[in-house]
Amino acid sequence: MPVRVQPGDFDISSEIHALRSGRSDVGAIASFIGVMRDFNDGSGVTELTLEHYPGMTEKSLQGIVDEARSRWPLQDALVVHRIGRMLPADQIVLVVTLSAHREAALAACAFIMDYLKTRAPFWKKERTPAGERWVDARASDDDAAGRWQPGEAA
């Protein structure tokens, strides 16, 4: 199950253990964990609610993982993204990539996160002292995803 969307928390140790279990061809494991901050855009944030588009979410995440596997020699990859209500310091998203060598594992992990940020249908709403607000998309996320496009590589 390379892609999961779930309300509950995840344990990175058991996720990686399950992913690499029974394999001896893995030389590098890269991971990324996105965590909820207690501040954003100059304001304190006390709570986060993540909405998504059931069906398209899973489809787009699977498409992103497939794209990563077509670009780098990965043994396996995992994306776990939480939905619903979250509090500061909570884990939001996990990406794990397995490869024979670190270059592929690290690059694929960054690629998956960059594409997830701009293509997977999730939306954050945050609670601040001034009330609730939808989080605006950042141009810097588009820039980060654009660096993987042909002709735009850094």
Next chain:
Amino acid sequence: MATVEILYFARLREALGVEREQLMLPAGVGTAGQLRAYLASRGGTWQTEFDPKRPVRIAVNQDLAHAGDPLADGDEVALFPPVTGG
């Protein structure tokens, strides 16, 4: 006549007060971009939210679409703000 199922998400859903609707495509509405323009023509909040200057993403059958992509009978069309996951 083509009928599509339209879904609205996040800020758009809240602003419009609509989660989903079935729409028989009016004459001259055959692409994702034309549908967006038609929704704007409803006026009021619709006009505000679907103003060409507002960033709105469109997905057809759960794939991100371009304005020129055609719509067909039975399509699931979703409209939403730029995504903010991760």
